[in-house]
Amino acid sequence: MKRIMHLTWEFPPHKVGGLASHVYDLSRIQAKRKDEVIVITRNSNGFSEYEKIEGVHVFRFNSNIPEEDFVSWTLQMNFFMQNKAISAVKKIGKPDIIHIHDWLSFPAGFFLKHALRLPLISTMHAAEYGRFNGVHNNLQKMIHELECRTLFESWRIIACSNFMKWQMHYNLGAPLDKINVIPNGVDPKKFEIDFNRIEEKKKYALPYEKIVLFTGRLVHEKGVDVFIGAMPSILYEFPDAKFVIAGGGFTDDFRRIAEYCGVKDKVIFTGYLDDLELKKLINLADVVVVPSRYEPFGIVALEGMSCRKPVVVSDTGGLGEIIEHERDGLKVWKEHSESLSIGIKRVLRDKELSNWLTKNAYEKILTKYNWDLIAKNTDDVYSRVLEEYNKSDWKKN
Amino acid sequence: MLSQYLSEIIDVEAVSYDNWQIGKIREQGKVLVHFIGNPQKENLSFLNWNLTLGLELSRVSSEIMNRKNFDIIHANDWQTIYLAVSLKKAFGTKLFLTMHSTEKERNPYSNTEFSKSVSQIEWNGCYFADKIFVNNERTLNSLLHDYRVPAEKIVISNTRKYESVIEEYKKVIE
Secondary structure, X not given: XXXXXXXXXXXXXXXXXXXXXXXHHHHHHHHHOOOEEEEEEEEOOOOOOEEEEOOEEEEEEEOOOOOOOHHHHHHHHHHXXXXXXXXXXXXXXXXXXXXXXXXXXXXXXXXHHHHHOOOEEEEEOOOHHHHOOOOOOHHHHHHHHHHHHHHHHOOEEXXXXXXXXXXXXXXXXXXXXXXXXXXXXXXXXHHOOOOOHHHHHHOOOOOOOEEEEEEOOEOHHHOHHHHHHHHHHHHHHOOOEEEEEEOOEOHHHHHHHHHHOOOHHHEEEEEOOOHHHHHHHHHHOOEEEEOOOOOOXXXXXXXXXXXXXXEEEEOOHHHHHHOOEOOOEEEEOOOOHHXXXXXXXXXHHOHHHHHHHHHHHHHHHHHHOOHHHHHHHHHHHHHHHHHXXXXXXXXXX | OHHHHHHOOOOOEEEEEOOOOOOOEEEEOOEEEEEEOXXXXXXXXXXXXXXXXXXXXXXXXXXXXXXXXXXXXXXXXXXXXXXXXXXXXXXXXXEEEEEOOOXXXXXXXXXXXXXXXXXXXXXXXXXXOOEEEEOOXXXXXXXXXXOOOOHHHEEEOOOOOOHHHHHHHHHHHO
């Protein structure tokens, strides 16, 4: 049995991106495997300061921090995080491993590593360099430098895809032999929900309309503009298509692009949806689209596959590794609206192809992206680190 | 100067920033001074610079405190507060804090995010400190009225003599 401490800035029910779900699923499976798991996370909405969720000790810290800029906010947030972690150590005991997620919890992980003399493991879910194809301003430079330090200080690094492994090697200077690739996972049972499909569909589309769904943050790297650019061509062949864009971000900008492309009446921007609403929506979709420019992994594709929906993804980053073209999804060129429209039209047109893709995709989810396998692989990394750590001078001194 | 005074009666080590002496450990009188730099090259603001310097301070301080048991951590002003509070919690030592001035004194009408952050850091330091030393009545008043620090926590010390500081140190040691 190992005692593991996860440091994360988001954890359900508080969610910003995909990190919350990842840590939640990983930690609960680790607890199921009889490890003692502690999660230190931010309390943003008056949730309980301590609770045990599915065997996981969840400690939340309150932080009301003035925001001069995002980095200073994060650095200050980490002060509260490390203090809460120390309180947790006093209550539960000293962990064997500290596991941080992204640079956002690096300062606290760094402090705990040195104060408690423990091995630090980091999972990098994304990197600033990749998001904007380089670092172009001082804020990005600072984040990039903190990411490099995260990797430097980590005993081992977990990358969610081979793409991320090479990104970290070439752009952040991480040695290849320090990196393990363990993909993210998904629990398909979570998507098997009962609801009134007819009533629910009324919120988004007419009964006969086909829902083409995008979910994710509405930011440049997610390629929402590429998706909107594909809409006129899809509507020409499928006038009954309805495009649903679920997620928060720069909604007004994309709404303007939709207006400019003449498709605004066929697009619905739902804004941020909670977990349940999102699951219902994916279940209602006829096709799930992931048109990202940059995607270290692409959990949205897995969610679509779990709901037995055909997925059309851009051939970039981790997405390209998840999907085998014409076997469990369709890959299209990235940043290419025409290519994307061809892919979407193919699955809308060809029911047989769509069924073939969804059947294979679901099998892949069960065999390759299940959480038991991911937790086992992560545990192997922990064991290796602990073996090295126990022999190390750093521990003895 | 305080550390030199104190080194006459107790064992003192100091950690300080000096970009020209990074990594050096100097014996100044009986005080062992560890000099550090800030490895973070890109910083957006003075606040950022301080917060990232705090990481390096925490690394070196942790190393020292893991090697030797200390009774007291003594922090000076807001720049080292976050690190000192976390060290206090991690190692269970007493925390003394000298406030040479407060943000409310320096920038009484400022409402910038920087000022708010510094004030919050100072408030946290005062909240977690076991004793707070001030050098003048003005800072004392600022602590009492701006940060609502309980009066019994604050000690006025003379900048040149330090008797009151040494008294407090002795209380902890005894």
